Amino acid sequence: MKIGIDKIGFYAPHLYVDMNKLAVARDVEPAKFTIGIGQEKMAIAPITQDAVTLAANAAFGILDASDKEKIDYVIFGTESGVDNSKSAAVYVHGLLGLNPHARCVEVKQACYGATAAIQMAKGHIALNPESKVLVLGSDIARYGLHTGGESTQGAGAVALLISADPKIMVLEDQNSLYTDDIMDFWRPIYSDKAYVDGKFSNEQYILFFNKVWEDYKEKTGFGLKDFEAICYHLPYTKMGLKALRTVLDQGTEEDKDRLLANYEFSKTYNKNIGNIYTGSLYLSLLSLLDLKEDLEAGSRIGLYSYGSGAVGEFFSGILEANYREHLYVNQHTELFESRREVSVEEYEVIFSETLPTDGTNVELEIDHDPAVICLAGVNGHSRQYINKLR
Ligand code: COA
Numbered sequence: 001m002k003i004g005i006d007k008i009g010f011y012a013p014h015l016y017v018d019m020n021k022l023a024v025a026r027d028v029e030p031a032k033f034t035i036g037i038g039q040e041k042m043a044i045a046p047i048t049q050d051a052v053t054l055a056a057n058a059a060f061g062i063l064d065a066s067d068k069e070k071i072d073y074v075i076f077g078t079e080s081g082v083d084n085s086k087s088a089a090v091y092v093h094g095l096l097g098l099n100p101h102a103r104c105v106e107v108k109q110a111c112y113g114a115t116a117a118i119q120m121a122k123g124h125i126a127l128n129p130e131s132k133v134l135v136l137g138s139d140i141a142r143y144g145l146h147t148g149g150e151s152t153q154g155a156g157a158v159a160l161l162i163s164a165d166p167k168i169m170v171l172e173d174q175n176s177l178y179t180d181d182i183m184d185f186w187r188p189i190y191s192d193k194a195y196v197d198g199k200f201s202n203e204q205y206i207l208f209f210n211k212v213w214e215d216y217k218e219k220t221g222f223g224l225k226d227f228e229a230i231c232y233h234l235p236y237t238k239m240g241l242k243a244l245r246t247v248l249d250q251g252t253e254e255d256k257d258r259l260l261a262n263y264e265f266s267k268t269y270n271k272n273i274g275n276i277y278t279g280s281l282y283l284s285l286l287s288l289l290d291l292k293e294d295l296e297a298g299s300r301i302g303l304y305s306y307g308s309g310a311v312g313e314f315f316s317g318i319l320e321a322n323y324r325e326h327l328y329v330n331q332h333t334e335l336f337e338s339r340r341e342v343s344v345e346e347y348e349v350i351f352s353e354t355l356p357t358d359g360t361n362v363e364l365e366i367d368h369d370p371a372v373i374c375l376a377g378v379n380g381h382s383r384q385y386i387n388k389l390r
Contacts, residue, residue, distance in 0.1 A: 001125075001126060001129060001164055002164065002165055002166065002170045003122050003125045003126065003162065003163070003164055003166065003170070003171060004162065004163075004166035004168070004169045004170040004171040004317055004320075005160055005161070005162060005166050005168045005169040005171070005317070006132065006161045006162065006163040006166040006167050006168060006326075007062045007063075007067070007159075007160070007161040007167070007168070007326065008062070008158065008159070008160050008161075008168060008282065008285070008286055008289070008327070008328075009058050009059070009061045009062035009158070009159050009286075009328050009331070009332075010058050010156060010157060010158045010159070010269075010279070010282075010283055010286055010332065010335075011054055011055075011057035011058035011060075011061065011156060011157050011159075011335070011371070012043045012054075012154075012155060012156035012157075012273050012276070012335065012339075013043050013044060013045045013046060013049045013054070013155050013156070013371070014046075014338065014339050014340055014369070014370050014371070015043070015044040015045075015046060015339065015340055015341075015342050015347075015350065016041040016042060016043050016044060016272075016273075016339050016340075016341060016342070017041070017042050017044055017341070017342055017343075017344060017347040018040075018041060018341060019033040019034055019037075019039050019040055019041060019042060019151065020033070020034065021343070021344055022042070022150075022151065022344055022347075023151075025344040026146065026150070026151075028151075032151075033151045036238065037151050037152065037236045037237075037238055038236055038237035038238035038239075038241070038267065038271055039151060039152070039236050039237065039271050039274060040271050040272055041271075041272045041273070041274070041339075042151075042153055042154055042273075042274040043154050043155045043156055043273045043274055043276075043339075044155065044342060044347050044350055044351070045140045045155035045350075046350055046368070046369055047350070047353045047354070047355065047364060047375070048364050048365075048366050048368075048369040048371070048374045048375050048376070049140075049155070049369065049371060049374065049375065050080070050082055050140070050375055050383070051078045051080040051081060051082060051088055051138045051139055051140060051157070052082055052088045052091045052092060052095075052138075052375075052383070052385065053371065053373045053374055053375055053385065054138045054139075054140075054155065054156060054157035055076060055078075055088065055092055055136040055137075055138035055157040055159065056091070056092045056095045056096060056373040056385075056387070057157070057371050057372060057373050058136065058138070058156075058157040058158060058159035059092060059096055059134060059136060059159035060095075060096060060372055060373060060387075061159075061328060061331055062159055062161065062328060063096065063134075063159075063161070067132060067134075067161060068096065068097060068098050068099060069099050070099070070130070070131060070132040070163075071098050071099060071102060071131075071132045071133065071134045071161075072099065072101060072102045072103065072128070072131045072132070072133075073102060073103045073104075073121065073124050073131065073133040073134070074089040074090075074092060074093050074098065074102060074103070074104045074105075074133075074134045074136070075089065075105055075106075075107060075117035075120055075121060075133065075134070075135050075136070076088040076089035076092065076104075076105070076106045076107070076117070076136045076138070077106075077107050077108070077112075077113025077114035077115075077116065077117045077135070077136065077137045077138075077278040077279075078106060078108065078113060078136075078137070078138050078139055078277075078278060079108055079110050079111070079113065079139055079187065079277055079278060080138070080139045080140045080142075080277070081106055081108070082383060083383075084189070087104055087105050087106035088106050088136075088138070089104035089105055089106055089136070090104045091383075091385060092104075092134075092136060094385075095373055095385055095387045095390075096387075097390065098134075107120070109307045109309065109311050110185065110186075110277070110278070110307035110308040110309050110310070110311075111139075111233050111235070111277045111278045111280060111281075111305070111306060111307040111308065112233075112278065112305050112306065112307025112310075112311045112312075112313065113137065113278040113307065114135060114136070114137030114158065114160075114278040114279060114281070114282060114305075115278075115281065115303075115305035115307075115313055115315075116311075117135040117136075117137070118135050118160065118162060118171070119175075120133075121133035121135050121162035122162065122171060125162060125163060125164055129164045130164075131163075132161055132162065132163045133161070133162040133163070134159065134160075134161060134162075135159070135160040135161075135162055136157060136158070136159055136160075137157060137158045137160075137276070137277075137278040137279035137282055138156070138157030138158075138276075138278070138279060139155070139156075139157070139275075139276050139277035139278055139279060140154075140155040141153045141154050141155065141194070141235075141274065141275040141276065141277055142192060142193050142194065142351075143193060143194055143196065144193045145348055145351060145352070147193075148196075148198050149194065149196050149198060151236070152235055152236045152274065152275050153274055153275060154273050154274020154275040154276050155273075155274070155276060156273050156274075156276040156279060156283065157276065157279055158276070158279035158282040158283055158286065160282060166320065167320060167322075167323065167325075167326040168289070168319070168320060168323045168326055168327070169301070169317040169318065169319055169320060169323065170317060170318045170320060171315065171316075171317045172300075172315065172316045172317060172318065174216065174219055174220045174315070174316070175216070175313055175314065175315035175316075176211075176212040176213075176215040176216035176219060176313065176314045176315075177212065177311070177312070177313050178208050178211045178212050178215070178311070178312045178313075179310070179311045179312075180204075180208075180310055181309070182200075182204055182308075182309065182310050183197065183309075184196065184197055184200045184201035184204050184308045184309070184310060185197070185201050185308035185309070186308065186309060192354065196308075201235075201308055202239065202242070204308075204310055205233075205235075205239060205243065205306050205312075206242060206243050206246060208306055208310060208312030209232075209243040209246070209304055209306070209312065209314070210246060210247070211312065212304070212312050212313060212314040213247060213304075213314055215314075216314045216315075222300075222316075223250060223251065224247065224248070224250055224251030224255040224256075224259065225251060225252070225255055226300055227259065227300050227301065227302045227316070228258065228262065228295065228296075228299035228300060228301060229258075229259065229262035229263070229265075229266060229288055229292075229295075229299070229301050229302070230244060230259060230262075230263070230301070230302035230303075230304065231266045231281060231284040231285045231288060231301060231302065231303050231304070232244070232266075232281065232284060232304045233280050233281040233284075233304060233305050233306045233307075234267060234270040234275070234280045234281070234283070234284050235275045235277075235280065236270075236274075236275060237267040237270050237271045240263065240266075240267065240284070240304075241263060241267075243304065244259060244260070244263060248260075262288060262292060262295075265287060265288045265291045265292040266284045266285070266287050266288035267284065267287065268287045268291055269283050269284070269286060269287035269290075269291075269332075270283055270284055270287060272336065278307070281303060281304070281305050285301065285303065286332070288301070289319075289323070289324075289327055290327055290329045290332055293324075295319065296319070297319050297320060297321045297322065297323060298318060298319060298321075299318070299319045300316055300317070300318055301316060301317050301318075301319065302314065302315075302316050303315050303316060303317065338370070355378055356378065359381055360378075361377070361378060361379050361380070362377050362378050363376065363377040364376055364377045366386060366388075372387060372388050372389055373385065373386065373387045373388070374386050374388070
């Protein structure tokens with residue numbers, strides 16, 4: 001049975017900061033952020049957006065009435081969850097009015113969560129070919145003002161509809177996994193900001209890539225020649241390039257040119273959004289699909305997922321015939337074009353605005369937020385979400 005991505009959409013908040021201006025404010029050479037790290041714009045989440053609303057807005061853009069009826073499983077990958085008990089998937093299920101006969105859960109393994117969710121979805125569809133699974137990868141990357149990781153923050157969500165006979169990409173069954181208990185990046189329950197050993201995490205990302213790539217090649221007999229493009233988890237866009245460069249000498253000049261050229265397409269959305277943690281790999285895939293207009297059906301795309309702590313996986317997909325007809329390119333172009341730049345000072349104010357943690361009720365101003373689905377406040381320790389169209 002062919003199982004894979006039937007629909008894919010994304011959402012990012014309407015505010016961003018320019019990385020050149022952030023560099024100047026931090027007394028850093030702008031080229032360090034734009035070339036050394038590879039980021040141009042960083043999406044900023046206002047207080048009226050959290051992991052739940054970002055994911056709900058991403059899914060809202062792609063689901064029709066028939067999908068809502070057929071979805072019987074919502075799997076929400078995140079490392080910015082809003083509740084230690086109730087899953088973010090249940091909130092999204094309610095906000096979108098999905099079929100009540102559905103299972104809803106949240107999964108966590110840093111930036112690997114959405115990939116675990118996709119593999120769980122594949123297993124579910126193998127047993128229930130008629131069903132559709134909504135996989136969400138949604139996060140707000142927060143390292144803190146004036147920190148080493150600040151230039152690699154971001155916010156956004158990707159929504160994937162996984163089904164049998166998918167319209168966009170069939171996910172192949174071969175994959176390779178690697179897990180090791182390391183402390184390269186983590187966020188203790190009491191902290192709203194991540195802790196990271198930046199250099200170590202870079203090294204481990206590449207080490208894990210080499211482990212899963214070598215294992216995958218051995219299992220499948222595939223090599224660089226078999227891939228039209230390889231998409232990477234992109235905490236910042238230079239990271240995937242560093243990993244890709246470690247294997248390029250395994251191919252011909254043609255392989256090298258093709259993979260490097262397609263890498264450019266696969267990083268464009270990410271360099272304008274920043275790190276969205278578990279959705280980042282799929283934002284990169286979306287960037288490639290939306291922007292590389294002559295990517296042919298039948299092409300094999302490699303996918304490298306990495307979640308600190310750490311789990312790595314390499315797997316692949318084949319593009320279906322007429323897949324382009326099922327992309328939401330115009331919606332994404334409009335999203336990028338309608339964003340508003342904020343100054344570094346405004347960004348600092350927005351970043352520092354947090355919800356009360358002492359049980360105080362709060363009502364938030366949602367009129368300034370163009371998103372359909374917003375966080376409108378907190379009442380009795382309970383987040384109040386609004387779908388403006390329901
Ligand atoms: N022009 C061009 N490039 C420049 C430059 C300039 N003026 N100044 C510095 N650079 C380059 C550096 O040479 C380096 O490139 P390289 O990595 O290819 O050698 C890059 O910019 C980053 O510089 P560095 O000094 O290493 O940055 P840093 O100490 O501020 O740390 C991170 C960068 C990514 C480690 C840090 O932002 C971080 O911790 N991020 C979060 C963790 C993360 O994303 N981990 C990834 C795995 S999940």
